[in-house]
Each structure stands twice: as C-alpha cells, then as structure tokens.
Amino acid sequence: AQSVAQPEDQVNVAEGNPLTVKCTYSVSGNPYLFWYVQYPNRGLQFLLKYITGDNLVKGSYGFEAEFNKSQTSFHLKKPSALVSDSALYFCAAYNFNKFYFGSGTKLNVKP
Amino acid sequence: DSGVTQTPKHLITATGQRVTLRCSPRSGDLSVYWYQQSLDQGLQFLIQYYNGEERAKGNILERFSAQQFPDLHSELNLSSLELGDSALYFCASSSTDSRMETQYFGPGTRLLVL
Numbered sequence: 420a421q422s423v424a425q426p427e428d429q430v431n432v433a434e435g436n437p438l439t440v441k442c443t444y445s446v447s448g449n450p451y452l453f454w455y456v457q458y459p460n461r462g463l464q465f466l467l468k469y470i471t472g473d474n475l476v477k478g479s480y481g482f483e484a485e486f487n488k489s490q491t492s493f494h495l496k497k498p499s500a501l502v503s504d505s506a507l508y509f510c511a512a513y514n515f516n517k518f519y520f521g522s523g524t525k526l527n528v529k530p
Numbered sequence: 531d532s533g534v535t536q537t538p539k540h541l542i543t544a545t546g547q548r549v550t551l552r553c554s555p556r557s558g559d560l561s562v563y564w565y566q567q568s569l570d571q572g573l574q575f576l577i578q579y580y581n582g583e584e585r586a587k588g589n590i591l592e593r594f595s596a597q598q599f600p601d602l603h604s605e606l607n608l609s610s611l612e613l614g615d616s617a618l619y620f621c622a623s624s625s626t627d628s629r630m631e632t633q634y635f636g637p638g639t640r641l642l643v644l
Binding site for chain 2: 455461462463464465468509511516517518519520521522523
C-alpha cells in the first residue's frame with residue numbers, strides 16, 4: 420500500500436536551535452513531495468515541494484527540505500527555530516492522480 | 531489569507547442528514563480540491579475538479595459527491611451522515627490541473643455529526 424510516514428508525533432526544540440521533522444514515503448514511481456503547515460484553527464499552508472532536480476529544496480519562512488531517493492525520505496529542516504514555527508506539519512506525496520498524507524508532526528518550539 | 535473561501539465555518543447536524551459545503555477558489559484558479567481531516571483517518575484527499583470536470587478521485591465515499599459550477603465554485607455534498615463523518619473539510623485551489631502547482635487552502639468547514 421502507498422503511504423507516507425511521519426515517525427514522530429511531536430518534536431520539541433529550543434528557539435534558535437536547528438530543527439528537523441522527518442518524513443519517509445512508500446509511493447511507487449517518482450512522486451512529487453510536499454510539506455504543509457497547519458496553525459491552530461486554520462487551514463493548511465504550502466511550505467515547499469520537490470518535483471525534480473536539486474535534492475535540497477528551499478521554501479517559505481526559512482524552511483528547507485532534503486530529498487533522499489535511496490532512503491525515500493524528505494525531511495523538513497530549518498537552521499534556527501522560532502517560537503512562531505510551533506504548528507502541525509504534514510508531509511505529502513503525489514503520484515498517479517492521488518495524494519498521500521502523513522499523520523502529521525506537532526512541532527513545539529520553546530523560548 | 532489564501533483567497534480561498536469556505537462556507538459555513540461550522541456545521542452541526544444529526545446522523546442520517548445531508549449537508550452541502552461550499553468553496554470559492556482564488557480568483558483565476560480553475561482547479562478545486564477537497565480534503566477531509568479527521569482524528570482517526572488523518573488528512574485524506576477526496577476529489578479534484580478542473581474547470582467543471584472531475585479530474586482525480588481519492589478516498590471519497592459513495593455517500594459523498596461534489597461538483598464544480600460554471601463560476602468555478604465547488605460544492606461537496608455529504609449524505610446519510612454518520613458519526614464518523616465528523617471532521618474538518620478543506621478545499622484548496624490551484625491555477626491549473628497540474629499537481630505541480632501550489633495549492634492554496636481555505637480555512638475549512640468543521641462538521642460535527644451528532
């Protein structure tokens with residue numbers, strides 16, 4: 420079965436420290452990969468996407484993601500976390516007319 | 531503000547009832563996507579329309595249907611509602627039917643089935 424996994428339900432990091440939110444996928448072919456963020460009581464916002472090309476993708480709000488084909492991973496990263504980055508993050512893969520979402524990772528950035 | 535609007539924001543109804551959720555895409559966007567976010571199922575893609583035509587189908591139940599009208603707004607119809615249909619329903623829009631395009635999400639409609 421096709422799926423996207425976010426192995427951590429929650430990630431805690433101190434403000435100013437680097438953060439990583441993990442994502443691995445099991446989707447056939449060469450899926451497009453996405454990261455979205457959801458703030459409390461709000462809809463999803465697009466952060467970044469990987470279609471092809473450079474394995475390091477830069478997105479909104481200083482986030483970037485590293486694509487690793489051999490590990491089928493697409494980890495979200497940020498060099499220096501902000502308290503305002505605290506939110507729910509979703510990884511998604513698209514292929515063959517279907518989207519697959521991870522279960523979400525809650526990021527807590529403490530001052 | 532993404533430019534995508536959804537109405538109503540909240541909806542409370544009873545089992546067995548039918549409801550209609552409405553989505554207006556960003557100005558100029560031709561594609562509309564519907565998603566369901568629930569505690570047990572997580573975020574799921576339901577269906578996509580492009581310029582009035584169905585383009586892709588995800589995990590949409592037979593009790594659910596959608597359409598996109600000539601003015602490009604879309605409606606998601608949920609019938610014979612069950613407790614498990616309680617969820618947050620999002621729509622998103624993009625300018626083309628390519629999944630490479632960035633999708634812009636609305637704030638969602640929170641449905642509670644009692």
